[in-house]
Amino acid sequence: MVSVVYEAPETVQDAVTLLVNADLKATVMAGGTDLIIQMRDLVTESRLVVDLKKIPGMMQATITEKGLQLGPSMCCAEITSRDDIKALYPGLVESAYLIGSTQIQGRASVGGNLCNSSPAADTIPALFVTGAQCLIIGPDGERTVAVEDFVTGVGQNCLGKGELLRLITIAKPAANTSDAYLRFIPRTEMDIAVAGAGVSVTLDDEGVCTAARVAIGAVAPTALLVPEAAEALIGTKLDESALQAAGQASSAASSPITDRRGTVEYRRHVVGVLTKRAAAIAAQRVRGDKA
Amino acid sequence: MSEAREFKYIGQRTIRPDGYDKVTGRANYGADLSLPGMIWGKILRSPYAHARILNIDTSKAEAHPDVMAVATYQDFPHVSSETFQGGEAPTDLLDLAKNILADDKVLYHGHAIAAIAARTESAAEAALSLIKIDYEVLPPVMDVADAMKPESPVLHDDMFTQGLEETPDTPSNIASRMELKKGDIEAGFAQAEVVVERDYYTPTVHQGYIEPHATTVSIDEDGQAMVWCSTQGHFDVRASTAKLLNMELGKIKVVAAEIGGGFGGKTTVYLEPVALILSKKSGRPVKMIMTRDEVFRASGPGSATRSRVKIGAKKDGTITAMQAKLCFEAGGFKGSPMGPGCMTVFTPYDVENMYIEGYDVVVNKPKVAAYRAPGAPQAEFAAEMALNELADKLGIDPIEFRLKNAARKGTQTVYGPKLKAVGLVECLEAAKNSPHYKAALGENQGRGLAAGFWFNIGGQSSVIINMNPDGTGTIIEGSPDIGGSRASMQLMAAETLGIPASNLRPVVADTEHLAYNQTTGGSRTTFATGMAVIEAAQDVVNQLKERAAAVWNVTSEQVEWVDGVAINTAGEEKLTAAEICKGAERTGGQISGTANINARGAGPSFAVHICDVEVDKETGKVDVVRYTAIQDAGKAIHPSYVEGQYQGGASQGIGWALNEEYIYNEDGIMENAGFLDYRIPLASDLPMIDTVIVEVPNPFHPFGVRGVGETGIVPPLAAVATAVSNAIGVRMTDLPCSPPRVLKAIQDAG
C-alpha cells in the first residue's frame, strides 16, 4: 500500500525531528513545483512530505545594513515584487523572474531551486555571484556553507539526513557594484535554461573593473564559478575585447552535455554570449546608478 | 451564388451562445463527467519503440483487490482487416484494433498493451506494474529515409508496397506509392532557363490541443452503452467502437462533450472502446483520461516528411515544370496523409507540366492522425521554399512571380477537376497592397511570403430545427463545435428564417437524437453543416408559409416570406413566425424542419501569409515581429471566428516552423513529451496577427461559404523559414528553425 504522509511543522526543531525520525522516504517541500511532479511520476513510492512554509521566517526576506536575509521558501513572485531586493541584487531578482510562469513563481522559491539542485537552476548562478551563504540546521545544530559549496552534483547537495536550509544570507554589495543574470531559452518564457550566466562587477570612478564574479549554469553538472572569466574583466573598462575574453573563458570552463534542450557545441557557444551580455548589463547598471 | 447580396444577420460579430458556459467554467469537457459507482481506467504502455510481445501475464493484476477489470487485445471480438470510414480518413479496422491495444507487436514507445480499471485513479496506475510482459526487443526504425532502405528492419511482415505496376513479393516499410502527372515533365524542364532543386525536411509534430483525450462510459445489463468523450466526431466514434466490439450502432449512444481542441487529432478512437470493455467486465461506469505524456507518446501526431522538389522557369518568370518526391511517415501503421500531400503540393500554380510521387512509409512512431490540412503544410512547405528561391534567382518579386503563375478559375488541377472561382489572385493582390508588405525592415530582420491551398470538403450533415410555440427555435446539429461554429449556425438559420439569431439556440446533439453526421474536419462544418442548417431552415420557412396560407385560406405560393413575416400577396394580412408557431396546433401540429444532406461543391480556400522575423545572430534565436494572414473565406459568416481560424492556423504554423518537433533518443523514445520541452508558441512569443478576409464566393454554396479552418496552417512554414533565410542570408531547408539549427547555418556560411 502506497502511503504519503504530509506534515507542516511550525518550528525548525519539529521539522528536523520529523526528518530524522522518518521511516518513509523523507522529502522537504517548499513551493512544491518540482516535488509534486516527482510525486506524480512515482505514484508507487511512499513518502513523508515535510512542508516548511509554516515555519516562521521561511517565507520572509529582510534587508538590513548587513545585507539580505532571505527565507528560503519565499516565493519568487514575492521576491520579484520587492523593489528593495531588486535595488541591491538585480541579477538575483532576474533569475527569480525567469523561473517558469507567473503561476510557477507564485510557488517556486530560491531555496527550493537551490535544494532541488538541478544543473539548469536559474537562481544558483545568480546566487553564486552575490557570494550568498547558506545557513543549514540539522540534528547536530547549525552550520554555514558558501552557496558554491552547497550544490555537489546533479540533483545533489550537501544536506545530510535531517538537515534543512534555514536561511540564505547575502552581504550588502560593495559600492559601485551590480549584477545581472541572463539565460538562453528557445522561447521567450517557460523553458528550462539551455545555458545561463550571472555576472557581478564592481567599477571604480574611472570605470575600471576592480572586482568581478562570473557564474554559469546548465553547462556542467552544477553551476560553476568561472574565475578566469572574472579575471578577464578585472582591470579593464569592460570594453568589447574584455567582454569577449570573459565569454571565451566561460565557454572554455563549461562541460555541457547534449540533450533535448541543446547540444554540447551550442551550449558552449551560447554560455559565452550570455556571459558577455550579462557583464555588459551589470556594468551598465553600475554606470547608470552613478549617473 | 452569383452576385453579391446584402445580409441582415450574416457577417455580424455576435456573442457565441455557448460562450457564457465557457467563461464561467460551467461548460463540460471530456474529463468533466463523473457517474455514480464510477471507477478509473489506466493503460499499460510499451517501454520499447519496437518489440515482439512474447507473453502477457495479467493474473497478478486480476487478483489484486483494487482491480476490477483488465483488458487486452484478446478482449476484442474477432476483427479482420477491413477498410471503413472510421473517422476522417479510411481506416483499416485491424490496424485500429492493434493500435489501441497491441496484439503481437508493439510499434512505438507508449503503444498501448493492456488496461486496468480500479476504484481510484492512483490504484489503477499502481496496479499496472502487476502486469508482466515478455518482449523480444527489435531495432527501431525512426526516420522515413532509413525505413525506405531495402536493408531496414521491417515493421510488418505482411506489408507489400501498393501502387506499383507489380506488387513486390518481399515485405517493405513502404505501404504505398502514388503518382500524379500532368503534361510532359521532361519537356517542361527542357524549356526552363533557371532550375531550383532541393531536399527539405519537416519533423514529427503534435496538434497540441490543450485538453487530453478523455472519456466516461457505462453499459447496462441489456448491453446499451453510453460513451461520453472529447471528439471531433461522435458518430464516427460510435462507428469505430461498434465495429471493434461487434455491437450494433443503436446499442451505443455517444455524447460529444465540449471539446478542448482537436485540429484533426480527435478524429479517431484510443480510449473509448477500451473503456467499454472495462465497463462491461466490471459492471461499472469507467472513466479514462490520458496524461499529457500519453497524449504526446500515444495519440496521433502529424507526419514527419522528407521531400525533394525541383522547379524550372523561364527568365520571364513563367514556370515550365514542377516536380516533387514526397515521403511521409505514417507511424506504426500505414496511412499517412501522403495522398492529400501530393494533391496539394503544387495546386496554387497553373503550370503545364507536373510530376509528383508520394510514399506512405511506416516507422516506429505513433500512428499519425490528421493535423489541420493533413499533408499540405509539409508538402507545400517544400514547394513554396523552392519557389521563393527561384524567385530570388530570377530577380522577381515573390508576389509578382506567383501572380504570373497563379491558379485561377479554369486552371486544370493535377488531382482532377478544373478549378471554379477561387481567390488566390485576390489574396496575392491584397498582400501586395498591404501596409505590411510595403513596410521597411529593421536590422537583422527578414521577410518571407508563402501561399497555401486546401481543398475543403462537404459530406454528410444532419440538422433538425424545432420551432417552439413562441416562435423561438432550437437548431439541433451533429457537428462537435471546436471553435465557435454554433454561432455561425445560428447566423445562417437566422438569415434564412428572418428571425433574430438570439431566438435560435444551437445544440450539438448526441448520436441518438440525429441521423449520422460526419466528423468535424476538412473545414466542412460551416460549409456542409451550415448548408444543412440553411436547408432545414428553408424547410421551416416552407411550412410556415403553408400554415399562413392555411390560416388565410390561400395557396402557399400566394404567401411571401420577408424578414421573418408571412405576407399574403392575395390580401393585406401578415403573420409573424411567432404568431404562426403559436397557432401551429390548429394548423397541423408543431413545426420542425429537417435536412439530412451529403453536401457537394466544397470550395477550396487559398491563403497568402507575410512574416517578418528578427534573428539574434549570436544565438540563432528567431522572433516573429510582424505577421499578416490573408485568406479567401468565400463568405465570412462570423468574421471574428474566421479571423480566429486564420490567427490560430498561423500560430500553429509558426510553432511548427520555429520550435516544435518530436525529439527521440537512439532507442526511439521521445525525450520531450510535455509542454515544457515540446515548445508551442506562448503569448509572449507572438505579435498581433493581422488578418485580411478575402471574399470570393463559392458558387456552390447558398451564401458563398468556403471552409476556413485548415488552409491557414499551410503558408506559415515557408513564410517563416523564408523570412529566417532572408534575415541570415542562408537557405533554411529543414524545420524547425530552432536556435541551434539557425546558429549552425550562420556559422557554416562563415
Place this chain on the structure above:
Amino acid sequence: MATVIFSSELQRFTGEEKTSVSSTNYRDLLVELLARYHRLPEDELQKMAVAIDGEIIHDPFLETVKPDSEVHFLFRISGG
C-alpha cells in the same frame, strides 16, 4: 457526349487521358467505362469521388451527367 478525364493514376489502366461517353448518369457512365477499359478496377473506381463540371461530389451514385459535362475521378479527400 460528356468527356471523362483520367488522372495519371487511372491512365495506367485506360492508357489514355480522356474519352467521350454517351451516358447521362453516373451509374451508366461507370458501366460504360468498365466495358471500355477492362483493366479499370471497379472497386477502386467506386471508392473515388467525382467532379462534374468542377463540383466535387463524394457520393455520386445518383448524379446525372449533361452532354457537355466534364467528369473527373479523384481520391476522396478528408481533412483535420
Place this chain on the structure above:
Amino acid sequence: MTKTHVTTSINGEPVEFLCEPGDTLLNVLRNELQMTGTKEGCGSGDCGACSVTVDGRLVCSCLVLGVEAQGAEIGTVEGIESKDKLHTIQQKFLEHAALQCGICTPGLIVSTKALLEENPNPTEEEARYYLAGNLCRCTGYDKIIRAVMDSAEVMRGEA
C-alpha cells in the same frame, strides 16, 4: 490510506473536504468537490489551464497539494462572476471572441484577473509575459490580448 480533513475557503465560502495527502488541489477541486471549471491540460505546471489563486496569489492547482488548502483562501473560475453578472473580463473575452475551444479560458480568466489586480495598466508586452504560462492552441493569442487590454481599460474606468 487515511484521508486528511481540510477546512478551507473557496470563492469566499467555507468548504470542508477529505483528501489523500498526496492529492493535488486540482484533483480535489475536480473530483472531490465537482468544481470542474478548473481544467487539467498537463498536470505539470506547463499549461496554466488549472490556474487558481491561493491567498490571492496565482498558482497552478496541479502543483499545490489539497492539504495545503487548510486555512487558505482559494479562488477559482467559478468565483469570478458576481451573482448572475459576468465579470468585465468574462464579458470582454466573449465580445472579442477570445476563445475558440474554450479549454484554456477558465485559466486565462483567473490569470487575467490576477494580472489586472497587480497591474491595472499593463502594456501589451507586460500582459503577454504575465500570461505566458497560460497556453492557448486555438487563437494565436491575438484576440485574448485584445480582450485583456480592453478589460484593463474598462476596469480603470477609461472606457
